[in-house]
Amino acid sequence: MRVLLVEDDDMLGRAVRDALKDAACAADWVRDGAAALHAASTQHYDAVLLDLGLPRKDGMEVLRALRQRNDAVPVLVVTARDALLSRVEGLDAGADDYVLKPFDMPELLARLRAVVRRKGGTATPVLRSARLELDPATHEARMDGGPAVALSRREFALLQALMLRPGAILSRSELEDRVYGWGEEVESNAIEFLIHALRKKLGAEAIRNVRGAGWMVSKD
Known part of the structure; x- marks a missing residue:
C-alpha cells in the first residue's frame, strides 16, 4: 500500500513515516500543500494522511482540489484543529476520516486500514480471495x-x-510502487524474489504468473 504523508512538522512527520514503513506501507512524505498536489497528480496512492495547517497551500485547499479533480483517493485528515466546525468542514469537503493530534500510532494505522478497506468495498478487516486470506x-x-x-x-x-485487487494482473512496476517508497533502492529482481518467498511459505499456487504481463491472485 502506497501512502502520501503530508505533514510540515519534522519530528511528527519522521515518526509517522517510520511507523508507516514498519507497517509495510510505501510512504512518500511531503511538507507543504503544493508539493502534496503535485505528488498526487504524478503518483497513484492508496491513501493520503493530510495535515491541515500547511505552508504554501492549506490542507483544506488540498482536500478540495483533490475532490474537484475527481480524485477519490481515501484521505485521513490528521490535525490539531479540534473545533467541531472544523471537523464538519473537513468531512463535508471530502475527508474519509479525522484524527486529532496528539494521537496514538496504532489508532492512526487502524483508521488508515479502515478507510482503505472501505474504498475497496469490503467490510471485513481480513482480505480474502479464492484460496488466500490476509x-x-x-x-x-x-x-x-x-x-x-x-x-x-x-x-x-x-x-x-494483489489481494486488494483479486483477479487483476499487476505488472512489476505496479508492484514496485506498492512496496517501495521514494528513495528506496529497488533491485532488478526484487519482485521476483518476494514472490518466490511468498510461494515458498504459502504454496506455488498462491500467486499466478501471467507471462509477459505480471502477477495475480485468483478471485474465484
Missing part, C-alpha cells in the same frame, strides 16, 4: 484455510497489493 493487522496469511504464516514487511506489502 490479515492486515497481524501481517499473517493463510492458504486454503491452513495455518497462519507470518510475512515479512515487504512480503506483506506485495501480497496486500
